[in-house]
Amino acid sequence: MIExxxxxxxxxxxxxxxxxxxxxxxxxxxxxxxxxxKKNPEYTELWKEQGMPKVVLKVKDEIELMQIYExxxxxxxxxxxxxxxxxxxxxxxxxxxxxxxxxxYLDKITKNLKLL
Amino acid sequence: MIExxxxxxxxxxxxxxxxxxxxxxxxxxxxxxxxxxKKNPEYTELWKEQGMPKVVLKVKDEIELMQIYExxxxxxxxxxxxxxxxxxxxxxxxxxxxxxxxxxYLDKITKNLKLL
Numbered sequence: 001m002i003e004x005x006x007x008x009x010x011x012x013x014x015x016x017x018x019x020x021x022x023x024x025x026x027x028x029x030x031x032x033x034x035x036x037x038k039k040n041p042e043y044t045e046l047w048k049e050q051g052m053p054k055v056v057l058k059v060k061d062e063i064e065l066m067q068i069y070e071x072x073x074x075x076x077x078x079x080x081x082x083x084x085x086x087x088x089x090x091x092x093x094x095x096x097x098x099x100x101x102x103x104x105y106l107d108k109i110t111k112n113l114k115l116l
Numbered sequence: 117m118i119e120x121x122x123x124x125x126x127x128x129x130x131x132x133x134x135x136x137x138x139x140x141x142x143x144x145x146x147x148x149x150x151x152x153x154k155k156n157p158e159y160t161e162l163w164k165e166q167g168m169p170k171v172v173l174k175v176k177d178e179i180e181l182m183q184i185y186e187x188x189x190x191x192x193x194x195x196x197x198x199x200x201x202x203x204x205x206x207x208x209x210x211x212x213x214x215x216x217x218x219x220x221y222l223d224k225i226t227k228n229l230k231l232l
Contacts, residue, residue: 008138018134019172019232022124022141026170029142030149051199054142056135083167116135 004047006032006054006099007106009068010116013061014094020087021095021116024080025056028097031078036100039076047100057113062093071109075101120163122148122170122215123222125184126232129177130210136203137211137232140196141172144213147194152216155192163216173229178209187225191217 008025010016016024037044047053059065069077077098084090099106124141126132132140153160163169175181185193193214200206215222 006142008142010135010138017232018137019126019174021134022126022138022172022232023170025138026122026124026141026145026172027168029145030168033146052143052146054139056138056142058135116133116138 002046003103004043004050004053004100005103005106006047006052006097007110008054008056008095008097009065009110009113010056010058010095011061011065011093012058012116014088014092016087016094024082024094025097028078028080028095029054031080032076032097032099035076035078043100052100056116057110058116059113065093065096068110068113069096072096072098072106075099075106118162119219120159120166120169120216121219121222122163122168122213123226124170124172124211124213125181125226125229126172126174126211127177127181127209128174128232130204130208132203132210140198140210141213144194144196144211145170147196148213148215151192151194156217159216168216172232173226174232175229181209181212184225184229185212188212188214188222191215191222
């Protein structure tokens with residue numbers, strides 16, 4: 001069986017609080033889910049059967065986030081920009097979401113990132 | 117225009133870390149979104165046009181979470197249980213998600229809760 005997961009990757013340099021991080025990850029999670037549902041509906045179905053596993057990882061800044069984003073391109077990652085009403089400047093890229101996609105491919109790209 | 121939002125409500129007594137809270141909220145967000153899409157598809161469409169606003173609130177324990185859950189019942193809230201592999205006991209209810217639904221109704225029920 002193919003193991004699938006969704007990965008959310010968050011910038012730590014923005015010093016966002018718990019609630020802010022959670023809200024940004026929820027944006028990323030729904031957008032990545034909807035994108036995958038359009039492009040690989042078989043992944044979203046199988047992922048639901050597997051209990052929708054999700055992992056939240058961290059990067060130190062926007063540069064590191066964009067490097068990972070480029071490497072993840074073929075799995076249709078989504079970047080989340082914040083409207084900037086609270087805590088961060090308008091249009092700051094706060095995090096990315098990718099998948100569900102096969103764990104074995106995503107893990108190869110994200111293996112050096114730590115859990116948030 | 118009807119203003120819509122999705123609300124995620126998290127227990128603080130479990131002392132979950134940032135990444136754990138984010139992952140639990142993402143579960144709640146996707147499940148509440150899918151539930152709403154089935155029951156009130158006009159809400160999910162309009163909510164997307166509005167930029168999918170989300171708010172993350174907190175309660176002090178399971179009792180308070182379940183009280184709010186009961187009050188939110190007509191808006192089809194979802195409860196999230198954790199598999200308990202990390203940080204919390206198996207089957208612990210960690211948070212709930214509700215909506216998107218009209219802000220004016222949700223706000224009446226959640227107005228005494230603080231932002232996480």
